[in-house]
Amino acid sequence: MSLTSARSAGPAEAPPPAAPAGSGAGRRAYGLGPLLLRLHFYAGVLVAPFLVLAAVTGLAYTVTPQLDPIVYGTELRADPAGRTALPVSEQVAAARAAHPEGTLSYVAPGAGGTTTQVVFTSPELGEDQHSVYVDPYTAQVKGQLTTWFGYTPVRTWIDDLHRNLHLGTVGRHYSELAASWLWVVALGGLALWWRRQRGSRGRIRRLLLPDLAARKGVRRTRGWHASTGVWLVVGLLFLSATGLTWSRYAGANFGAGLDALDARTPVLSTALSGADGPAAGGGHHGGGGPTAAPPVDPAAIDDVLRIARADGLTGPVEVVPPADVSSAWTVEQVDNVWPVRLDRVAVDPAAGTVVDRSDFADWPLLAKLSSLGISAHMGLLFGPVNQILLAALAVGLLCVIFWGYRMWWQRRPTRADRRAVVGAPPVARGAWWQLPTWAIVIGLPAVFLLGWVLPLFGIPLLAFIVVDLVVAAWQRRRAGAAVSA
Missing domain, CATH: 3.10.450 (Nuclear Transport Factor 2; Chain: A,)
Structure with missing residues (x-):
């Protein structure tokens, strides 16, 4: 749900040309379609790369529960063999003997076929810890790893890749930008596809399934792009919302809201x-x-x-x-x-x-929902089923983005006198100012509030608008100079 072709607007959505500057013509109001289409295009072209990074790294993260036992089987596994676990105090004493430095942080007693994890902190480690793994049936130390809140090194590495691309605080901006715009792209694409199918026979089927009878080219690609996006939209909205709860800026605002509502x-x-x-x-x-x-x-x-x-x-x-x-x-x-x-x-x-x-x-309800949402986002809440759903969402999002860019490529002019690398924006500039008055009166405060709560939605949106207006003014100036010449 990233890009939409110019033809996806349809006759009902194509805006008329903006009145020339200085013509004295009053502003005419049109529907939301042109604005949605242009915003969807901008977000698709400019934000999609960040979504690709989030999808690829998130897909890698979904396999970490299966990857950990493969890489760290010696440390994590213990053979019960019908034996009874020894007192946890003996296991902690064995871990302390093997790791005399540091302060005991916590102990996760092993059960079944897992070892007991005894975790120590030291000032020089910062947020990292030293985890000592002890066989609960023999009190034998199986190994030691440097962990982060219990995560193994491999899982920590993949988690950091997903959260910040190993760029620290600066890298967190990429994931917050992706989460801040994912819901906009998903809902905007859904609205555009719904508008396009209105009045058509078999509307629900056309919404959910691509038109395989469409001729090859942008129409068939658009069908796959949009119908797949419809299937993914609920999951994408969920990933966006839960991802924002622990982001840097939006997450801080979310936490302040929980404090205000006493919902921590x-x-x-x-x-x-x-x-x-x-x-x-x-x-x-x-x-x-x-x-x-x-x-x-x-x-x-x-x-x-x-x-x-x-x-x-x-x-x-x-x-x-x-x-x-x-x-x-x-x-x-x-x-x-x-x-x-x-x-x-x-x-x-x-x-x-x-x-x-x-x-x-x-x-409190919000605290419960936040905890459950984070667990589901991490692939924990429903076990392997949760992991499979997340992987399907990631692969589906990558396909939708690929089809979106493919449409942009397919729409490029190919005539010898109009050849271009990619297609032009699908709607003429000026859609920002062609909204009904009521939409502007209600929409501006709402968008300002959203931009305040979600800064990495608001700042890029402002940049889109400024660039759009500057380029439009520059084009009008060129056109005026050509006429006067």
């Missing part, structure tokens, strides 16, 4: 009764880096796990040691596969009690 993930209090410690905790994922912590007694983790299991925390969990002597341990469910298990408890092992509890069922 509830804070889990880790303050021990009668202590003057921190009032809140929430695990290793929310921290700003390694901090000084008291020595942790590895033996306490067994009691912490027992209390948390007795309080109903089943499935895979992560155990986070206390931040200081006045704080409790934290146990978090980390099962992101539907139905998710994301409950959390704060445990005081000395008293044998649960200090505080936060259940996913009690989260």
Whole structure:
């Protein structure tokens, strides 16, 4: 859903020529079709390369759950062979013996055929960590990796490629630009294809299926481009929305909105009764880096796990040691596969009690939707089915973009006296000013607000308009000079 040919406007959408400058003719109002078509063209030509990068790197990311065991099978796998897992405290002690440096950050006990992951932080690592993998049945250390929030090096590398092309903060602009415009391109293409099919027989079939009877060329390419886009539109809107939630600028605005609506993930209090410690905790994922912590007694983790299991925390969990002597341990469910298990408890092992509890069922609706959306965007929520759907979306988007550029190529003039490399824009300049008055009155504030919330939508849109107006003024000046000559 990236490009639309000039002919896709149809007779009902082709705008009349703009009134010459200085002619005194009043502005005539026309529908939204010309504006949608020109905006879709600009976005398709200029934003599509960023969408291609996002689709290709996202496609690579979908296979990381299967890639990790292949590359890091030694570290990640353990053979249960009918044996009973040893106490987690023994596994942590083995990890500490193999890695005496650093502060214990959290422990993810192994289950079934997976190893226990014992994670240490050090100031020199920044956000990275050292993960030691221990066989839960023998307490043998299977290996050590430098990880990022539990991600293996390969998964971290592919994740960085998708998020920022390994360019750091500057690279994040590419993915935010793609997410900011993906919904515009998708909805604009859907609206244009819907308009084109109005009044035709078998409208629904024509919307969903390409016209294979159309002669070869731009008409057949447009059919594949548009009908495939219709099938993808819901998924593309989802990827756009969820991608924006953790982007740099739009994500910050989204977070501010959650704060204003008091819709953040509830804070889990880790303050021990009668202590003057921190009032809140929430695990290793929310921290700003390694901090000084008291020595942790590895033996306490067994009691912490027992209390948390007795309080109903089943499935895979992560155990986070206390931040200081006045704080409790934290146990978090980390099962992101539907139905998710994301409950959390704060445990005081000395008293044998649960200090505080936060259940996913009690989260605000927006916090739930945000968490589920991110899990689905990462291919976790529905397991392999989720991965297959994401891969299909990525491949489909690449096909739609290819067909869009192909239409641009097919529309190029080929006559000897009018030969050009690519086709001209599908609508004459001036569509911005040919909207009905009501559309301008309502649309300008709405677009300004969208541009404020989504800066990497607003800034390129302003650039499109400025370039369009400057080129139009330059062409009018040339035309006027030719007439006067």
